[in-house]
Amino acid sequence: MTPNSFRTLPDERGHFGQFGGRYVAETLMPLILDLEAEYRKAKADPAFQAEFDDLLEHYVGRPSPLYFAPRLTAELGGAQIWFKRDELNHTGAHKINNCVGQILLAMRMGKTRIIAETGAGQHGVATATVCARFGLPCTIFMGATDVARQQPNVFRMKLLGAEVVPVTAGAGTLKDAMNEALRDWVANVHNTFYIIGTAAGPHPYPELVRDFQSVIGREAREQLLSRTGRLPDLLVAAIGGGSNAIGLFHPFLDDSSVKMLGVEAAGHGLDKEHAASLAGGRPGILHGNKTYLLQDADGQITEGHSISAGLDYPGIGPEHAWLKEIGRVDYTSVTDKEALDAFQLLCRTEGIIPALEPSHAIAAVAKVAPTLPKDTIILANLCGRGDKDIFSVAEHLGVKI
Amino acid sequence: MTRLASAFAKGHPALVCFVTAGDPTPDATPAILDALVEGGADVIELGMPFTDPMADGPAIQLANLRSLGAGTTTADILRIATDFRTRHPDVPLVLMGYANPMTIRGPEWFADACAKAGVDGVICVDIPPEEDPELGPALRAKGISPIRLATPTTDDARLPAVLEGSSGFLYYVSVAGITGKQSAALDSIEQAMQRLKAHAEIPVAVGFGVRTPEQAGPIARVADGVVVGSALVDLIAEHGANAAEPVRKLVSALAQAVHSARKELA
Numbered sequence: 117m118t119p120n121s122f123r124t125l126p127d128e129r130g131h132f133g134q135f136g137g138r139y140v141a142e143t144l145m146p147l148i149l150d151l152e153a154e155y156r157k158a159k160a161d162p163a164f165q166a167e168f169d170d171l172l173e174h175y176v177g178r179p180s181p182l183y184f185a186p187r188l189t190a191e192l193g194g195a196q197i198w199f200k201r202d203e204l205n206h207t208g209a210h211k212i213n214n215c216v217g218q219i220l221l222a223m224r225m226g227k228t229r230i231i232a233e234t235g236a237g238q239h240g241v242a243t244a245t246v247c248a249r250f251g252l253p254c255t256i257f258m259g260a261t262d263v264a265r266q267q268p269n270v271f272r273m274k275l276l277g278a279e280v281v282p283v284t285a286g287a288g289t290l291k292d293a294m295n296e297a298l299r300d301w302v303a304n305v306h307n308t309f310y311i312i313g314t315a316a317g318p319h320p321y322p323e324l325v326r327d328f329q330s331v332i333g334r335e336a337r338e339q340l341l342s343r344t345g346r347l348p349d350l351l352v353a354a355i356g357g358g359s360n361a362i363g364l365f366h367p368f369l370d371d372s373s374v375k376m377l378g379v380e381a382a383g384h385g386l387d388k389e390h391a392a393s394l395a396g397g398r399p400g401i402l403h404g405n406k407t408y409l410l411q412d413a414d415g416q417i418t419e420g421h422s423i424s425a426g427l428d429y430p431g432i433g434p435e436h437a438w439l440k441e442i443g444r445v446d447y448t449s450v451t452d453k454e455a456l457d458a459f460q461l462l463c464r465t466e467g468i469i470p471a472l473e474p475s476h477a478i479a480a481v482a483k484v485a486p487t488l489p490k491d492t493i494i495l496a497n498l499c500g501r502g503d504k505d506i507f508s509v510a511e512h513l514g515v516k517i
Numbered sequence: 518m519t520r521l522a523s524a525f526a527k528g529h530p531a532l533v534c535f536v537t538a539g540d541p542t543p544d545a546t547p548a549i550l551d552a553l554v555e556g557g558a559d560v561i562e563l564g565m566p567f568t569d570p571m572a573d574g575p576a577i578q579l580a581n582l583r584s585l586g587a588g589t590t591t592a593d594i595l596r597i598a599t600d601f602r603t604r605h606p607d608v609p610l611v612l613m614g615y616a617n618p619m620t621i622r623g624p625e626w627f628a629d630a631c632a633k634a635g636v637d638g639v640i641c642v643d644i645p646p647e648e649d650p651e652l653g654p655a656l657r658a659k660g661i662s663p664i665r666l667a668t669p670t671t672d673d674a675r676l677p678a679v680l681e682g683s684s685g686f687l688y689y690v691s692v693a694g695i696t697g698k699q700s701a702a703l704d705s706i707e708q709a710m711q712r713l714k715a716h717a718e719i720p721v722a723v724g725f726g727v728r729t730p731e732q733a734g735p736i737a738r739v740a741d742g743v744v745v746g747s748a749l750v751d752l753i754a755e756h757g758a759n760a761a762e763p764v765r766k767l768v769s770a771l772a773q774a775v776h777s778a779r780k781e782l783a
Contacts, residue, residue: 139643141572143668143693298571303694401616414591415621417568
C-alpha cells in the first residue's frame with residue numbers, strides 16, 4: 117500500500133513504520149520528552165524560524181549554489197549532472213545547518229553546556245563553531261582512531277575552543293564516540309544539550325535533524341525549477357547516518373517522478389569489512405533508535421569500516437530504513453576504491469576537491485549517468501569539501517606529503 | 518509467592534548482587550554465582566554482555582569486553598541461568614542488559630528462553646515505558662517480571678508510567694549517571710524513597726555507586742533492597758578465574774550490613 121504522503125512521519129511516538137522510537141535509559145527520557153515539547157514550540161514560532169534563517173543566510177552562507185557540472189557530464193556521456201554545493205558552507209560541509217538549529221534549541225531550553233560526537237570531525241567542527249558563536253562551552257567526543265586520521269579537524273575544534281575527548285573504547289570510531297557522549301549526557305542532563313550530528317538517535321532527533329537539513333532539498337528544488345523549469349529525475353547522496361541524504365530527499369519525497377539513490381560505504385567490499393548497514397545489516401536497536409545495524413546473530417554490534425571516517429558507522433537513520441522498506445528510495449553502495457577514483461575524477465574534471473563522503477555519491481553517479489539519456493537530470497549532494505581528507509587520500513594513493 | 522516476592526519478604530532488606538555473565542569466561546561464572554548465594558545475596562542480577570553498554574561506567578564496560586572477548590554467547594548465558602536454577606531452586610535470578618541482544622530473535626523467543634531457563638525478571642536498560650511493546654508483553658505472557666528503572670529525573674508525573682506493567686521490584690538508580698561512578702548522598706536517597714514508596718506497591722531497591730558495607734547499611738535502613746555491581750565486577754577484574762572467594766567475602770560483609778540494617782536502627 118502506498119501512503120498518500122511520504123512526509124508525515126514520524127508518528128507521535130517517534131516511529132517511522134517499525135523504525136525509530138526512543139530506546140534510551142530512563143535518566144534521559146524526561147529530557148527527551150522536554151526536547152520534543154520545546155521543538156514543537158520552536159517549530160511553530162516564527163521568531164525561531166527567522167533567527168534560524170538569518171543565521172543560515174549571513175553566517176553559513178546559504179543558499180548554497182546549484183551547479184551544473186559540464187565536464188563531468190561530458191566525460192560520463194549520459195545524464196546531466198548537477199551538484200548542490202553544500203561543501204561551500206561555512207565550515208565546509210552540510211553539518212553546520214543542523215548545528216545552528218540545535219544550538220538555538222539548546223538556548224531556548226536554558227542549557228549551558230554542549231556535547232557532541234564526531235566521526236570525520238565535520239560535525240565536531242560545526243558544533244565547536246556554533247558554540248564559539250554563541251559562547252557556550254563545548255566537549256566533543258571522538259574515537260581515538262578518528263583523532264589520528266583527522267588531525268586537521270581536531271586542531272580546528274581546539275582552535276574554536278572545544279575540548280576534544282579521544283575515546284579509546286571499542287575500535288575508537290564513531291559508534292564508540294556516541295556511546296561516550298551518551299554516558300556524559302546521562303551524567304549531566306541538568307545543564308547539558310547533546311547536539312547529535314546525524315538523522316539518527318532517539319526521537320525527536322531524527323525528525324529535527326531532518327527538518328534542519330531539509331533546507332538543502334528545499335533550496336535545490338527551487339533552484340533547479342527556476343534554472344531548468346523542471347524537477348530532477350534522480351537524486352543521489354552519500355549515507356553514513358544519512359543526514360545530508362534525508363535533507364536532500366525529504367522535500368522531494370512526494371514528487372513521484374523523482375527517483376532517489378542513497379549510497380552507503382562498501383569499504384573493502386560487501387563480503388569483507390564495510391559500513392553498509394542497509395545492504396549488510398538487519399533491524400535492531402542501538403543509540404536510541406530501531407534501525408538497520410551491522411550485527412552478529414546475538415545482536416552484538418560489529419564494527420563498520422570505510423575509508424571515510426564520516427561513513428564509518430554500523431547504523432543508519434531510521435527514516436532511511438523505512439524509505440528502503442517501503443521502496444520509495446533505492447540504496448546502493450560503493451567501495452573505498454571506487455570512492456577514491458571518484459574523488460580524483462571530480463578534482464580533475466570540475467576543479468572541485470570533494471570530501472570522501474560525497475565521493476561515494478559521485479562514484480554512484482559515475483556508474484549510473486552513462487546509462488541514462490542526455491536529457492535526464494541527476495542532482496547529487498556535494499555535502500562536504502575534501503581539504504580535511506587530502507592527507508589520508510595521499511596515503512591511500514601512496515604519495516608522501 | 519514468586520521467588521522475587523519471597524526475596525523481599527524475609528523480614529530484612531534484600532541484597533541484590535550484579536555480575537556480568539561470562540566474565541572472565543563462561544566457565545568461571547557458575548562458581549561466582551554460587552559465591553554470591555553463599556555470601557548471602559538475596560537476588561542475583563546476571564548481566565548480558567553487549568558491545569555498546571551506553572549506560573555503564575568503565576568497570577562494567579570492561580567486564581562486557583572481557584566476556585565478549587571470551588566468546589560468550591546468548592546460548593551460554595541461558596545455559597548458565599538454567600544450571601543456576603538447578604543448583605539454586607529458590608534464589609531469584611534476573612537478567613540485565615540492553616535491548617538489542619534481548620530482542621534480536623524476537624521478544625517471544627527471548628521470553629520463552631528466559632522462562633525455560635528459570636529466569637524470574639528482566640531489566641532492559643534502554644527500553645523505557647514508552648517502548649514497552651518491544652519486550653514487555655512477551656515477558657508478562659511468560660510470567661517474567663519486567664523490572665524498570667527509576668532515576669532522580671523520574672518525576673511524580675512520570676512514576677505511574679514507569680510502574681505500569683512492571684513487577685518484581687523497582688530499581689532506583691540513585692544518581693543521574695552511569696554505573697560505578699559517584700554515589701548519591703544518603704539524604705537524597707531517603708527523600709527519593711519516600712516519593713517512590715508513595716507510588717510503588719512493589720519493593721524498591723537502590724543501586725548505582727554502592728560499593729561497601731559502610732555505604733550499603735545506611736541505604737538498607739530506608740530501602741527494601743540494595744544493589745551492588747561495580748565493586749563485585751572490580752574483584753572479578755582483579756582476580757579473574759579465582760574471583761569466587763574474594764567475591765564471597767565481600768558479599769558476606771555486604772549481606773551482614775544490609776540484613777542487619779533495621780535491627781541496628783531499632
